[in-house]
Structures are given as structure tokens and as C-alpha cells.
Amino acid sequence: MNPSHLIAALIAQTQAQVPLPSPDPLGYPVPAILLQILSYFTLGLHFIAVNFTLGGLIYLVWTKIRKVDNGASEFLSSSLPLGFSYLVTLGIPPLLFVQVMYGQMFYSSSVIIGAFWILVVPLLILAYGMLYLNKLKKDTRPNTRLVILGISLLAMLTIGFIYVNNLTLSMTPGMWMEKYTANPAGSQLNHGEPTLFARYALFMSPALVVAGAALVLVGILRSKWRGDDAGVPIHELGMKGHLIGRVATLAAAGALISTLPKEFLDTLMAGPGKLFLIFGVGLAALSTAMVVVAAQKKGTVFGIIGIVLMVLEVIMFIAVRDFLRQIYLAEFFKFEDVPVHEQWGMVGIFVASMVAGLALLIVLTVKVSKSAIARYKESHAA
């Protein structure tokens, strides 16, 4: 038997042993590349919203523990519920894409850890509710607030952990049978997955980076509006957190690389993943440089450029994350195996509603920010 036949026979044998559902027989409505691009873009927005909200909550808890009121807590308390609503809304488009592109893997892993997966819904309600309670509560006892915010933070961190468990399991169909037979009730997580904790750290640490940059910008704006140094403690806190977040993310990336199977890493670096990784790292360095310059020169424009570069950076890393998923799944599934039955009309409707939805979000955000700014200026008028 020649080597290529042997490999094909081995793959067929592995596939036969893994109870992998077949892809949707209706196929993809557009070529996979277009689905990938749309999913990277929408997941990028989801991750930015997750990072802003989670990171903002960490800064808020920190200011409450340290009992410092530097003005950051006022901004965070009022904007985190909004951030949470964005992360949920912006999570739905990538949820549609992951179901279309990797549905048979994503559904299977969701069932295997079903009890924890369903827990995401009450945890979301709890985390969101606590942020509103904190915003609307008149009682200013610091310990009560700390408990409320602590519950929200714990719930958010748990949701993130459940997502990482589900996504890693969806990439390793070879583990499904063993896990399912050991615990058909689904009350298990993806224990034993070597990349689990490093990957979790890699997805959670950018929260400090993104929310830190936002605080730098808010601090600069506050000083500008009031014509004094009122915003300095806010932008200093943001700057410190941003840099700590960058170091933590680097450490988590190193830990993830050390736990990835070597052959997967080699395949990733031999393909387009390498290019996206280089772009991502370059954008990360540039965006941090912009945030540092913004903090030093108190320049709003630098801060905005830094944040835009950060969004692009996240999208680059999301592409790398997806290339890695394809490498993990290569022996079980490839996009090329799925027929494409083009339905451009449907895609047109999707893109039009996405653009309209995003435009609406932008208009609403501008309106809410304008009225918050007006309230802030009014309440701090000399």
C-alpha cells in the first residue's frame, strides 16, 4: 500500500471510531471563506465588548477594595451594564456562524458538557442583574457593593471558563466517546485538556488591556472637559492595568504555546496563521505605543487610534485561533467536504441587517454618551 493510501485508510478508520455527525446536508449558503471573514469580524466585536466589560468590572472591584474613589468607579458603574448588553448582542452573530461552520462539533461538545453549558444562561442573568443593581442601588455601603460586584465578576469568569471548555472540546472529537460514556448526564467539563488553563488565561487577560485603554481615554477626556487634572488618576490606573494586562497576555500566550501539540504548532506556523500572528503582534505593539503616547501627551486622538488598532489586533488573533481549530479538526472535518449551495439573497439580507444593526448600536451609543457627558459636565460645573 502506498503511503497516501495508508494515511487515507488511517483517517477513515479514525473517523469511523469517532461518532462525528455529518455536516448539514444543505451545505454552506456561501463559500466558507466568506463565512470565516464575517465570523472573525463579528467575534472580534464580541471579544472587545467582553474584554471591556470584564476588565472594567475588575478595575471597579479593585477601586472598591482599595477604597479609592478616583472617578473611575462612577464611569464604570454607569457604563458596565451597557457593555454587558453589547457583549450579549454581539455574541449572537458569531454564534450563528459557529453553528453554520462547525455545527456538528459545537453541538456535540455542548451536549457532552450540557449541564454546565446550560448554566451559562442563569449566570448571564445573574452577572447582568448585579451590574444593574450596582448602578441603581442608592445604598452606598462599600461592602454591600463589593459583594454585588464580586458576584457579577465571579459569574462572568465562570461563563468564560465554560466557553473555553466547550470550544476546546469541540476541537477534539477524539475525546467525545470517552467523556460521554463516563458521564452521559453532561455534568462534566473538559478536564484533562492540556491547553485548558493557558487558553483560559489567554482569553481573560486582554480584559485588563482593553478596559485599561478605555480608562486612559476617559481620564484624558475628563481632564479636558474640566480644564484640570481630575482625570489623571483614572488614566494612570488605566495605563498601569493596560501594561499589566499586556504582560499577563504574553505570559499566557507562552504557556499556551508550550501546551499545544508540537505538530499542530508547526502546521500553524507553516501556513497563513504565521502571517496573521505577525500582524497581530505588530498591531498589539503599535496600539500599546499609541495608548502610552495618549497617556503622556493627553491626546485623545492617539487614544482613539490605539483602540481602533486593538480591534484590528483582536481580529487577527481570532483568525489565528480559527486556523488552529482547523488544524485540530483536519483529520475529522474540512470545509472542502461541505457542498456550497449559494444563496446570495440570504447573505445580502444578513449583511444589510448587520450593517443596520451596527449603525443603530453606534447611534444609540453616541446618544447615551452625549447625555452622560452633558450630565457629567453639569454635575461638575464649578
Ligand code: HEM
Ligand atoms: C460574560 C459573558 C461571556 C464571556 C466571558 C464570554 C467569553 C468567551 C470566550 C472566552 C470565548 C472563547 C472561547 C475559546 O475559544 O476557547 C468565547 C467565544 C464565543 N462566545 Fe462568548 N462570552 C460571553 C458571553 C457570550 C454570549 C452571551 C454569547 C452569545 C449570545 C457568546 C457567544 C460566543 C461565541 C459564539 C463564541 C465562539 C465563536 C467561535 O468559536 O467561532 N458569548 N466567549
